[in-house]
Amino acid sequence: MDKGFSILHKIVKSSNARQKVIASNIANADTPGYKARDVKFDNLLKKEMKLLATDPKHFNSNNSGNISGHVITENSLSWADGNNVELNTEVAKMTENALRHDAAIRILNGKIKMYRNAIRGR
Amino acid sequence: MDIFNVSASALEAQRVRMNTIASNMANAQSTKTEDGGPYVKKDVIFRTMPVNNKAAEGLQGVKVSGVVEDSKPPIVVYDPGHPDADEDGYVSMPNINVIEEMVNMMMALRSYEANVKAFNISKGMYQKALELGRF
Numbered sequence: 001m002d003k004g005f006s007i008l009h010k011i012v013k014s015s016n017a018r019q020k021v022i023a024s025n026i027a028n029a030d031t032p033g034y035k036a037r038d039v040k041f042d043n044l045l046k047k048e049m050k051l052l053a054t055d056p057k058h059f060n061s062n063n064s065g066n067i068s069g070h071v072i073t074e075n076s077l078s079w080a081d082g083n084n085v086e087l088n089t090e091v092a093k094m095t096e097n098a099l100r101h102d103a104a105i106r107i108l109n110g111k112i113k114m115y116r117n118a119i120r121g122r
Numbered sequence: 123m124d125i126f127n128v129s130a131s132a133l134e135a136q137r138v139r140m141n142t143i144a145s146n147m148a149n150a151q152s153t154k155t156e157d158g159g160p161y162v163k164k165d166v167i168f169r170t171m172p173v174n175n176k177a178a179e180g181l182q183g184v185k186v187s188g189v190v191e192d193s194k195p196p197i198v199v200y201d202p203g204h205p206d207a208d209e210d211g212y213v214s215m216p217n218i219n220v221i222e223e224m225v226n227m228m229m230a231l232r233s234y235e236a237n238v239k240a241f242n243i244s245k246g247m248y249q250k251a252l253e254l255g256r257f
Contacts, residue, residue, distance in 0.1 A: 012251065019247060020125045021180035023240045027132030028184050029233050030139075031168040037180045071180040087236050098243045105250045112255045 002115075008108045014041040015101035017069055022094045025085050032081040036090070041069040124173045124181055129241040131171060131183035136234040138186045139166045143227045150218040153206040160206075161216040163192035192217065 018039045028034040078084040142164050149161035169187040194217040202211030 016247070017179065019244055020128070023125050023128045023244060024180055024182040026233075026236050026240045027128050027135075028168070028170055028182055029236065030136075030229070031170055031184050034170055034182070037182075039180065087232065091236055091239060094240060094243055098247055101247050102250050105254060108254060109257075113257060116257075 002111065004111060005108070008104045008111070010041075011104040012101060012108070014039070014069055015097050015104070017041075018097050019094065019101070021071060022090055022097060025090045026087065026094070028083075029085040029087050029090070030083070032083060034083050034085065035078070036074040036076070036085045037071050038074060038093075039069040039071055125244045126241065127173050128181060128183045129237050129244065131173070131185060132237040133234060133241070135166075135168055135184045135186050136230050136237065138189075139168075139230045140227065140234070142166050142189060143223050143230060146218055147220060147223045147227075150216055150220055150223075152216060153204070153213055160196045160214045161218075162196075163194070163216065163218050164189050165192060166190075 018041075021037050021039050025036045074084060076084050076086075146163050149155075152161040155161050166186050167188045167190060168184050171183040171185040173181045173183045196214035197217050198212050199215050200211055201207055201213045204213045207213045
C-alpha cells in the first residue's frame with residue numbers, strides 16, 4: 001500500500017514519544033539534579049525522506065512501521081541544584097512537536113479521504 | 123495515557139509548594155506555634171517519580187518527597203511589651219523574607235502554568251489522533 005502511510009505513521013509515533021519526554025522535562029523543571037532529556041529519531045526519518053525525495057523507486061516497501069528512537073540526556077549547563085531544564089525551550093519544543101504531529105494527522109486524513117473517494121468512485 | 127500522569131503529578135507537586143509558600147507568608151509574624159517558639163519557614167523537596175516503570179522512555183513524574191524546615195535562626199527583636207518577649211524583652215520573630223516568598227510563588231505559578239499547557243497540548247494531540255478517518 002501507499003508508502004506515505006508508513007512515514008506518516010512513524011511521524012505520529014515519534015512525536016507521541018517525544019511529547020512524553022518533553023512533558024517529563026516540564027514536570028521536573030524544579031527537581032534538583034534532574035537533567036533534561038530528548039528523543040532522537042531524526043536520522044531515521046531523514047534517511048527515509050531523502051530516499052523518497054530523490055526517486056520514489058528507491059523507497060522500498062519493507063517498512064515495518066516500527067520506530068526506535070533513543071532517549072538522550074542533555075548535557076547543557078546546569079543550575080546550582082544540578083537541574084538543566086530550560087522551561088521556555090521545553091514549551092517551544094512541545095509546541096513544535098504538537099504541530100508536527102497535527103500536520104501528519106492532517107495529511108493522513110487527506111490520504112484516507114482520497115482513498116475513500118476512489119473506492120466510492122466519486 | 124502515562125503522559126497525563128506525568129503532568130498531573132507536577133501540578134500536584136507545584137500546588138503543595140504553593141500551599142507551603144502561602145503558609146510561610148501567612149505566618150511571617152507568628153511568634154508562637156503549637157510546638158512553642160516562633161514559626162519556622164518550610165520548604166518542599168521535589169524528587170523524580172518513575173511512572174509505571176517507564177523511565178527508559180524518558181517518562182518521569184515528580185513528587186514532593188518531604189517538607190523540611192529552614193535552618194536559619196529566628197530574628198530577635200527588642201519589644202518588651204510583647205506577650206512572647208523573654209525576661210530581657212526580646213522577641214523571636216520568624217526568619218521569613220516576604221519578597222523571597224513572593225518570588226518563589228511566582229516561580230511555582232509559572233511552573234504550574236507550563237504543566238497545564240503541557241497537559242492541554244498532549245490532550246490536543248490525542249484528540250486529533252482520534253479524529254483520524256472521521257469526516
